[in-house]
Every structure is written in C-alpha cells, then in structure tokens.
Amino acid sequence: MIRGALLCAEKELKIRLRDRWAMLIYLMLPLTIAGMVISVSGGSSGPQPTAQLLVVDQDDSFLSQTLLGAMTQAQDGQLIQAQTVKLAEGQAMIDSGDGTALLIIPAGFSDSVLSEEPATLELITNPAQQILPGILEEFLKVMVDGVFYLHRVFGEELALIKRQIDNTPESGDSLFTDALIASISISINNSVESITDYLDPAILELTDAEQDESDESGISFGMVFFPGTIFMGILFAAQGMSDRFWIEREKGTLRRSVVSPLSLAQIFAGSLLSGAALLLLLTGVMATLGFLYLDLSFAMWLPAVLWLTLSGLVMFGLMALLQLLAPSQKAGSLITNLLVFPLMMAGGAFFPFEALPDWIASIGRWVPNGFLLERLKSYLVYDGGLEALLTGLPHALAMALLLWGLCAWRLAPFAGSR
Amino acid sequence: MIEVHQLRKQFGQLLAVEDVSFTAPAGRIFGLLGPNGAGKSTTINCIAGLLTPTSGLVSVQGYDVVSDPLAARRSLGVVPQELALYEDLSARENLRFWGGAYGLSGKALDQRVNTVLAEVGLQDRAGDRPDTFSGGMKRRLNFACGIVHEPEVLLLDEPTVGVDPQSRERLLDQVRGQVERGACVLYTTHYMEEAEALCDELAIIDHGKLIAHGNMDELRSMMGERDVLKVSGQFDEAAVRSAFNGVERAELLHIDDGMIQLAAEQASRRLPEFLRALSESGAEIQETTLARPSLESLFLRLTGKELRQ
Incomplete structure (x- = not known):
C-alpha cells in the first residue's frame, strides 16, 4: 500500500514541480498583491512626506513669526518644515527643484494686517511636486480667512494695539502699561464670551479612551496582512492542483492506473501526499520570507507552517471535490476559479478581517479558509499561543477528513470503474 | 490465458x-x-x-x-x-x-x-x-x-x-x-x-x-469459396432485389443507392450474368470490383456493414 502511494506521490510531485510557471504564480502573485496593498495603505514604517517651505521674512515681525509658527505646528510639525532663506537663495532653490514652495512675507506685512489694509503674501510653488504645494496653498488661505475674521471680532482691540505701537517713542519705552494690557484682555474676553454660542456650534464631548492594547504592541498593517497573503498562495495552489484527476482522466492515464495493480486508495493517497509536500514547500518559503520581513520569532515558524499545510490540504480537498463533481474539466476549472476570489475576499486573505465590514467578516470567519486563517492570526499576530492552533485542530482535521473522504468516494465512478 | x-x-x-x-x-x-x-x-x-x-x-x-x-x-x-x-x-x-x-x-x-x-x-x-x-x-x-x-x-x-x-x-x-x-x-x-x-x-x-x-x-469456410463483387453506381433497391431473385447461387450482402455487394461462387465467370440483371433493374453502373473471400467480406456478410461504420 505504502510503496504504491509513494510511487504515485513521487510521480505527481515531479509533474507539479516541473510546472515552474505555476509554482512561480502560487508564490509571486500573493506577494505582489500584498506588496501593492501594503504600499497603498502607507506601509508599515515608511517615512511621511513633509512639505519644505522656504521663507523670505522681510517683515521680521511678531506677526510674521506667529504665522510661520502656526504653519509649522501642523501635525506636530511633521507636515510642514520651514527654512528661512534670503530671497535670491530661495529662488535659486526653487528653480533647482529643492523645496516645496517659497513664501515671501513683505516688509510692512504686520502693520498692514493690524490696520486692516491690503497686504500681499507671495507663494512660489515647485512645479515638480504635485500634492504638497497644494497643501501649503490651502493652509495660507485658511490663515488669510482667519485674519479677516479676527478683525471682525477683535477690530477695536487690534486698532488700540496698533495705535500704541505707532505712538511708541523712539526711546523705546513701552506704552503698554499693566492697566492697558488688563483692559485689552478684559475686552477680548468679553468679545469671546459674546460670540461663544457661534464659535461652538457643535458640542464635542471629549472622552478619555484607553488605547487598544494591540495598537501599543506595534502591530502594523503588514503584520495583519501577512497570514492572509500566505492563504492567498494556498488558495491559488489548491485551485491549480485540483484538476489533476481531470487531466489524468482525459489523458487516459487514470484508467491505465486503475487497471494496473495500483489501487484507487494508492492513487488517491499519492495525490494527497504530493499535494501536502508541495504545500509544505510553498508555505515554508512564504512563511520564511514573512518571518524575516516582519522580524517574527522563528520559534513560531514550524507550528505556523504545519498549520498552513493542513489548511492547504483542506482547501485542496474542497477544490478537488468540486472538480470531481463537475460534469467536465472545463466546468470544474470554471467553478473553482469562480470560487477562489470570493473565498479570498470573504475569508480575510485579500482584505484582513480587521478592514472588512463586520457582517462580511462574521461570515468570512466561518468559511473554511477564514476559520483557519483566524486561528493562525490569533497565534502569530495576537499572541494567542499554541492553544489558538490546538483548539482549532479538531475542526481542521474534521474538515480535511470530510472533504478528502468525499473525494475518495467520488473517485471510483469518476475513474470509470463501475 | x-x-x-x-x-x-x-x-x-x-x-x-x-x-x-x-x-x-x-x-x-x-x-x-x-x-x-x-x-x-x-x-x-x-x-x-x-x-x-x-x-x-x-x-x-x-x-x-x-x-x-x-x-x-x-x-x-x-x-x-x-x-x-x-x-x-x-x-x-x-x-x-x-x-x-x-x-x-x-x-x-x-x-x-x-x-x-x-x-x-x-x-x-x-x-x-x-x-x-x-x-x-x-x-x-x-x-x-x-x-x-x-x-x-x-x-x-x-x-x-x-x-x-x-x-x-x-x-x-x-x-x-x-x-x-x-x-x-x-x-x-x-x-x-x-x-x-x-x-x-x-x-x-x-x-x-x-x-x-x-x-x-x-x-x-463460413464464406464458402465465394468471391465478393462490389458494384458502384445508382441503384433502385427494390428493382435490384427483384432482378436478383432469378439469379441462382448469388447472395446480396449489401445494397444502397450508391453501392451493391454480392457474394457468389466463381463470380468472375458469371460477371456478364450479374451485369445483365443489374441492367434490367435500370441501374447505372460506374465501377465494379471483384475480391477473393476475406475477413472483411465475412464481416460484411455477418453484420451487414463494414467494420469502420
């Protein structure tokens, strides 16, 4: 029995390994898709783009400095970085493609703003950049709008400040006495209180939320996506291997095998063994790449690969059963091809469960690959320990036995033996 | 065995x-x-x-x-x-x-x-x-x-x-x-x-x-020593059968619109007799072939059709 099964397995494995394109597709397609999705979603640790704003501050006033401060504080200073330059230097840098934009704050800008007279800010953008200059433009527009509304609300107070500055003697003695400052402060406070109802149209309730433990553990999108990537490979491989019985039947080699001393059980076991060996190889390679990329502990490698191989056998069994039930090879290929993508989508292989709508995720967790993937993620990503796999093992074995049992039941009539 | x-x-x-x-x-x-x-x-x-x-x-x-x-x-x-x-x-x-x-x-x-x-x-x-x-x-x-x-x-x-x-x-x-x-x-x-x-x-x-x-x-020996005569042309099946009713020691193996096959002893010597019978049935003869008894003719006789049909 064993010798015949190994003979069939060796033959099957030779045939499958010689189909190098198929092997490459099983391996590369999931990795390519994963690479694209991770890069589109921002990756796990890539640098954030920052706008380099070159500033020529010809006004050099408190107000011009306040304007720059407001801009560079956006997103904790990670979005815009300002660099003060001379006009010629700034223009040369923009011409050579350095920097996102050149902002020229003219002399007298502060006076003009305080006296509500027209003032011009000049922004020269770098045509070589697409998005960041637009962000800077929008930022400046918001600032200009802010100045307009500041005058509408605090016009008197600003006029008073402007007068006091204009009247400051050349000796430099400040006219801002404590009483004046207090008076301006009270006035501003009264103005703010009078418009509170308009400034706070939406009541925002601030609640303290304890940060999710998983976020603190540093789980990146790549980490969440990684097990699903291997499942993608498993599904492609399972689908690709599932038509072997049809090929053997169409070529006549299945009938030839059936009339030889080889039993159907040996032929069947050979297919199963070769499938397991191929899945072990495939998931081993993919898991190794993933473990290296994500810096996972290799202590988890063997259980993960064994689980993946078992998962592959479940999916291989499902696809093979559908092929054996199909009325023709073409129909079998069509059915399994049509099934692969919904299984990938719902089963969390393409989009992680964490990114799926709840109702799809709850269905997906109960399709065979979704169930198996969930267990693996619990083990690899969410520190579920070996228990996460062991508690799912009876279910996985039951699925594999059921599906392959049905395949064995179907194989005899399929081979033409009646 | x-x-x-x-x-x-x-x-x-x-x-x-x-x-x-x-x-x-x-x-x-x-x-x-x-x-x-x-x-x-x-x-x-x-x-x-x-x-x-x-x-x-x-x-x-x-x-x-x-x-x-x-x-x-x-x-x-x-x-x-x-x-x-x-x-x-x-x-x-x-x-x-x-x-x-x-x-x-x-x-x-x-x-x-x-x-x-x-x-x-x-x-x-x-x-x-x-x-x-x-x-x-x-x-x-x-x-x-x-x-x-x-x-x-x-x-x-x-x-x-x-x-x-x-x-x-x-x-x-x-x-x-x-x-x-x-x-x-x-x-x-x-x-x-x-x-x-x-x-x-x-x-x-x-x-x-x-x-x-x-x-x-x-x-x-099941065929006897009979030769097989194949005649192609245009035939009226009923007329041909009627014409061969009077021909002794000849067996019509197969007949359709375009071909007749018959088995007869010493068919080569009796060819004029067969052609005359066909002519009386109104057949238009295009080609005749005479063959010695073979497996193919036996098959034809037993099954009424050629093996490749």
Missing part, C-alpha cells in the same frame, strides 16, 4: 454484452472484431477489471477478475487506444512509473526499462518528454508502457491507430515477440488486413453478441 464464460453486462435497460464466451489461449493472438458500439470495449473493460460483469465469469490466468482482481491485474498488461502517457515525464520516467506500478524495482526495473526502450527504438530519446515525439513514437512508447513488466496476458486496444506504416510494422513485430515469449494477446483493430495477418484466432461481436468465432480458415 483469458477465459470468458457467458459474460453479460447491462447498463440500466441497455444490454451491452449478451452471453459472450470465448477462450484466448497463451502463446496466441486472439482478435476481437466488431463495429463501434458492438460491445467490444465493454468486453475488454470487463476483462481489465474496469467494469463488473452483471453475470458470467471472466478470468485472467485463472484468477477471477471479480473475486481476485489484484492477482488478475498483476498478470495483465494493457495498451489502451488513447495515448495514456505522462507528457511531463520523460519516456524513461514513464516506463519506470508503469514498471513500478506492476511491482518492478531496483536493477530489475532498470534492466527492463532499457530493454523495452531498445525494443521499441526509443533508447536515443529516453530522456525526452513524449510531447516532443512524433505520433508513431508516442504509440511505441504507449505500447512499451504496457509490456515493461512482461505481462502474461496483454490487452491491445487498437494499438496502431494513426501510426505510419514503418512504426506499424515495428509494433506488429513487437506483438509477435510477446506471443513468442508465451504471452496471450487479445487484440482489437479496425484494420481487417492487420487482423488477418496477425491473429491466430478471431471472434466477431455485434449488438453485444458473439456472431462468429474461429481461426482464419474456419472463418473463411
């Missing part, structure tokens, strides 16, 4: 094989002839163990194919009509697999593979895949896979279909070689001349029944 006794196989309401009996002895080539759908393949599938007989007994080398299938299959070698080869494996790997399937291993397997490769003239292409072979080479490899384990009983199902004359001769020599070493060969073919030249014994099957059985001499 193959023994088939009162074999019957039914698929639902369809009776595919009805009480067929024959014995194919060792060291002989037994031809099984029949038109498509006659029950020939069903009979072979029952012998090979692919189908379970509804009733009757089939044994290979004394092993009942139903009660002792594994022993029966170990004695068998099968060369199917289709090219049942693994295109992704080399010729040598194909032979090694099928040899292994029949229990060969180690040096014995290596030796047999080399011997068979040489016998079918593929030793120079042993490492190549069959998808790089010509049709004749594939046929030879297909045959080699069936004999790599030196079976005591060999089932050959149309092994020369689509083969060039050179490869066909080589294959037929191989079949004779199997008989010389004492194997029993069951051979089916559409080529009558091939069956006549090769088979020691023949059985003709039609509509699931065995309608003739014997060696070539015995079968020829």
Whole structure:
C-alpha cells in the first residue's frame, strides 16, 4: 500500500514541480498583491512626506513669526518644515527643484494686517511636486480667512494695539502699561464670551479612551496582512492542483492506473501526499520570507507552517471535490476559479478581517479558509499561543477528513470503474 | 490465458454484452472484431477489471477478475487506444512509473526499462518528454508502457491507430515477440488486413453478441469459396432485389443507392450474368470490383456493414 502511494506521490510531485510557471504564480502573485496593498495603505514604517517651505521674512515681525509658527505646528510639525532663506537663495532653490514652495512675507506685512489694509503674501510653488504645494496653498488661505475674521471680532482691540505701537517713542519705552494690557484682555474676553454660542456650534464631548492594547504592541498593517497573503498562495495552489484527476482522466492515464495493480486508495493517497509536500514547500518559503520581513520569532515558524499545510490540504480537498463533481474539466476549472476570489475576499486573505465590514467578516470567519486563517492570526499576530492552533485542530482535521473522504468516494465512478 | 464464460453486462435497460464466451489461449493472438458500439470495449473493460460483469465469469490466468482482481491485474498488461502517457515525464520516467506500478524495482526495473526502450527504438530519446515525439513514437512508447513488466496476458486496444506504416510494422513485430515469449494477446483493430495477418484466432461481436468465432480458415469456410463483387453506381433497391431473385447461387450482402455487394461462387465467370440483371433493374453502373473471400467480406456478410461504420 505504502510503496504504491509513494510511487504515485513521487510521480505527481515531479509533474507539479516541473510546472515552474505555476509554482512561480502560487508564490509571486500573493506577494505582489500584498506588496501593492501594503504600499497603498502607507506601509508599515515608511517615512511621511513633509512639505519644505522656504521663507523670505522681510517683515521680521511678531506677526510674521506667529504665522510661520502656526504653519509649522501642523501635525506636530511633521507636515510642514520651514527654512528661512534670503530671497535670491530661495529662488535659486526653487528653480533647482529643492523645496516645496517659497513664501515671501513683505516688509510692512504686520502693520498692514493690524490696520486692516491690503497686504500681499507671495507663494512660489515647485512645479515638480504635485500634492504638497497644494497643501501649503490651502493652509495660507485658511490663515488669510482667519485674519479677516479676527478683525471682525477683535477690530477695536487690534486698532488700540496698533495705535500704541505707532505712538511708541523712539526711546523705546513701552506704552503698554499693566492697566492697558488688563483692559485689552478684559475686552477680548468679553468679545469671546459674546460670540461663544457661534464659535461652538457643535458640542464635542471629549472622552478619555484607553488605547487598544494591540495598537501599543506595534502591530502594523503588514503584520495583519501577512497570514492572509500566505492563504492567498494556498488558495491559488489548491485551485491549480485540483484538476489533476481531470487531466489524468482525459489523458487516459487514470484508467491505465486503475487497471494496473495500483489501487484507487494508492492513487488517491499519492495525490494527497504530493499535494501536502508541495504545500509544505510553498508555505515554508512564504512563511520564511514573512518571518524575516516582519522580524517574527522563528520559534513560531514550524507550528505556523504545519498549520498552513493542513489548511492547504483542506482547501485542496474542497477544490478537488468540486472538480470531481463537475460534469467536465472545463466546468470544474470554471467553478473553482469562480470560487477562489470570493473565498479570498470573504475569508480575510485579500482584505484582513480587521478592514472588512463586520457582517462580511462574521461570515468570512466561518468559511473554511477564514476559520483557519483566524486561528493562525490569533497565534502569530495576537499572541494567542499554541492553544489558538490546538483548539482549532479538531475542526481542521474534521474538515480535511470530510472533504478528502468525499473525494475518495467520488473517485471510483469518476475513474470509470463501475 | 483469458477465459470468458457467458459474460453479460447491462447498463440500466441497455444490454451491452449478451452471453459472450470465448477462450484466448497463451502463446496466441486472439482478435476481437466488431463495429463501434458492438460491445467490444465493454468486453475488454470487463476483462481489465474496469467494469463488473452483471453475470458470467471472466478470468485472467485463472484468477477471477471479480473475486481476485489484484492477482488478475498483476498478470495483465494493457495498451489502451488513447495515448495514456505522462507528457511531463520523460519516456524513461514513464516506463519506470508503469514498471513500478506492476511491482518492478531496483536493477530489475532498470534492466527492463532499457530493454523495452531498445525494443521499441526509443533508447536515443529516453530522456525526452513524449510531447516532443512524433505520433508513431508516442504509440511505441504507449505500447512499451504496457509490456515493461512482461505481462502474461496483454490487452491491445487498437494499438496502431494513426501510426505510419514503418512504426506499424515495428509494433506488429513487437506483438509477435510477446506471443513468442508465451504471452496471450487479445487484440482489437479496425484494420481487417492487420487482423488477418496477425491473429491466430478471431471472434466477431455485434449488438453485444458473439456472431462468429474461429481461426482464419474456419472463418473463411463460413464464406464458402465465394468471391465478393462490389458494384458502384445508382441503384433502385427494390428493382435490384427483384432482378436478383432469378439469379441462382448469388447472395446480396449489401445494397444502397450508391453501392451493391454480392457474394457468389466463381463470380468472375458469371460477371456478364450479374451485369445483365443489374441492367434490367435500370441501374447505372460506374465501377465494379471483384475480391477473393476475406475477413472483411465475412464481416460484411455477418453484420451487414463494414467494420469502420
């Protein structure tokens, strides 16, 4: 029995390994898709783009400095970085493609703003950049709008400040006495209180939320996506291997095998063994790449690969059963091809469960690959320990036995033996 | 040796094989002839163990194919009509697999593979895949896979279909070689001349029944010493039958709008008599052919149709 099964397995494995394109597709397609999705979603640790704003501050006033401060504080200073330059230097840098934009704050800008007279800010953008200059433009527009509304609300107070500055003697003695400052402060406070109802149209309730433990553990999108990537490979491989019985039947080699001393059980076991060996190889390679990329502990490698191989056998069994039930090879290929993508989508292989709508995720967790993937993620990503796999093992074995049992039941009539 | 006794196989309401009996002895080539759908393949599938007989007994080398299938299959070698080869494996790997399937291993397997490769003239292409072979080479490899384990009983199902004359001769020599070493060969073919030249014994099957059985001499005697006259042209079936009612010692084997075939003793001397009868029936004659009694004419007489129909 064993010798015949190994003979069939060796033959099957030779045939499958010689189909190098198929092997490459099983391996590369999931990795390519994963690479694209991770890069589109921002990756796990890539640098954030920052706008380099070159500033020529010809006004050099408190107000011009306040304007720059407001801009560079956006997103904790990670979005815009300002660099003060001379006009010629700034223009040369923009011409050579350095920097996102050149902002020229003219002399007298502060006076003009305080006296509500027209003032011009000049922004020269770098045509070589697409998005960041637009962000800077929008930022400046918001600032200009802010100045307009500041005058509408605090016009008197600003006029008073402007007068006091204009009247400051050349000796430099400040006219801002404590009483004046207090008076301006009270006035501003009264103005703010009078418009509170308009400034706070939406009541925002601030609640303290304890940060999710998983976020603190540093789980990146790549980490969440990684097990699903291997499942993608498993599904492609399972689908690709599932038509072997049809090929053997169409070529006549299945009938030839059936009339030889080889039993159907040996032929069947050979297919199963070769499938397991191929899945072990495939998931081993993919898991190794993933473990290296994500810096996972290799202590988890063997259980993960064994689980993946078992998962592959479940999916291989499902696809093979559908092929054996199909009325023709073409129909079998069509059915399994049509099934692969919904299984990938719902089963969390393409989009992680964490990114799926709840109702799809709850269905997906109960399709065979979704169930198996969930267990693996619990083990690899969410520190579920070996228990996460062991508690799912009876279910996985039951699925594999059921599906392959049905395949064995179907194989005899399929081979033409009646 | 193959023994088939009162074999019957039914698929639902369809009776595919009805009480067929024959014995194919060792060291002989037994031809099984029949038109498509006659029950020939069903009979072979029952012998090979692919189908379970509804009733009757089939044994290979004394092993009942139903009660002792594994022993029966170990004695068998099968060369199917289709090219049942693994295109992704080399010729040598194909032979090694099928040899292994029949229990060969180690040096014995290596030796047999080399011997068979040489016998079918593929030793120079042993490492190549069959998808790089010509049709004749594939046929030879297909045959080699069936004999790599030196079976005591060999089932050959149309092994020369689509083969060039050179490869066909080589294959037929191989079949004779199997008989010389004492194997029993069951051979089916559409080529009558091939069956006549090769088979020691023949059985003709039609509509699931065995309608003739014997060696070539015995079968020829069923035809008597009658020649077969084929006439092509345009005929009115009823008029021709009426015209030949008065012609003695001549049998109309087949008639349709475009052809007549009749069997008669000393037909060459009586040709004017036949042509006159045809002329009276209003037939327009285009061509006449006279043939000595053959398997083909016997087949025609027994089944009313040519083997290729």
